[in-house]
Amino acid sequence: MTRSAVLGAGAWGTAFAKILAEAGSHVTIWARRESVAATIRERRINEGSLPGVKLPERVTATSDLAAAVAETDFVFLAVPSQTLRGNLADWAGHLPPDATLVSLMKGIELGTTKRMSQVIVETARVAPERVVVVSGPNLAPEIAAEQPAATVVAGLDAARAQLVQQAIALPYIRPYTSDDVIGCELGGAVKNVIALAYGMATAMGMGDNTKASLITRGLAETARLGVALGADPMTFAGLAGLGDLVATCSSPLSRNRTFGEHLGRGESLEAAQASTKQTAEGVKSCLAIRDLARAHGVEMPITEQVERVCHEGVDPRVAVKLLMGREMKPE
Ligand SMILES: NC(=O)c1ccc[n+]([C@@H]2O[C@H](COP(=O)([O-])OP(=O)(O)OC[C@H]3O[C@@H](n4cnc5c(N)ncnc54)[C@H](O)[C@@H]3O)[C@@H](O)[C@H]2O)c1
Ligand SMILES: O=P(O)(O)OC[C@H](O)CO
Incomplete structure (x- = not known):
């Protein structure tokens, strides 16, 4: 039987531990707070992150990192993207x-503009072939409720990707493999930014034409950046691209979309942060993605405007006007 560690006891780390255990692994969740680890161990729940979900017997938890990862075949990383480097250093x-x-994470690092797999390779000093990425339309509460979904397991080493695929396959999880690590990671990170825009549009009372336009043009700018970075453009038509973008934008369960709704109602960044507790990765990643795009001479107009609303106090209505008033061009 395989042994897995899940580092991070948030919504996704907890839901993923449930998947792994049900698919046959012995799983240890590492939680920062011993009280969270103890509740998982003793009561098999993580009420703060995934309320109402009972974890299988094969899941245990600890706040001792060395004990969590000892003799594991797989180490799943599920901390907020901007903390990964600091965590891995320890x-x-x-x-x-x-x-x-x-990597279960969907973000781009501020300052370095690196993808999570790049941060792992650099900080853990491992070969890129040892790193695998899981990304797709996978809202944690729906997965925990065992609603059927598909996902992508991307890796440079096909054999490792297949082992992860086998380790998470279940009647309600259908994992596909891919060799496009760049495309899968970008799809996952940029959809959070587009979901912020979608949430703003929703709160401003905009209709389905607006929302479809945002999804489509959001995907276009994601693919443009992806191609500039060496991704396969077809990845963006797949689960880690369009699939995740549609799930995140259309679901009221999405933290990014919800955060965007707060901004669309006119709240400041600080007010929106105060009322939404969990990780909305797009809020920080929009800065890093904008910088990455600029560094590669790629236009990402929606991302640029989301960054201005989040970090420069621009009114979302002004951002919409600017987007609609851009120079005419072919699709
Ligand atoms: N929730 C989902 O539906 C979902 C699905 C797929 C991918 N993801 C991705 O998974 C990653 C984790 O998201 P989540 O939903 O579990 O977030 P979350 O906000 O539910 O939990 C994050 C966890 O990280 C912990 N944490 C915060 N700061 C930390 C630090 N400095 N060091 C260590 N741990 C720290 C928090 O205590 C919490 O347990 C994100 O990149 C997210 O985009 C989430
Ligand atoms: O709740 P969000 O916005 O972080 O999205 C969760 C997942 O990434 C959806 O696939």
């Missing part, structure tokens, strides 16, 4: 020498 020395490191 963890790198404890990781088993051949464990596959799997």
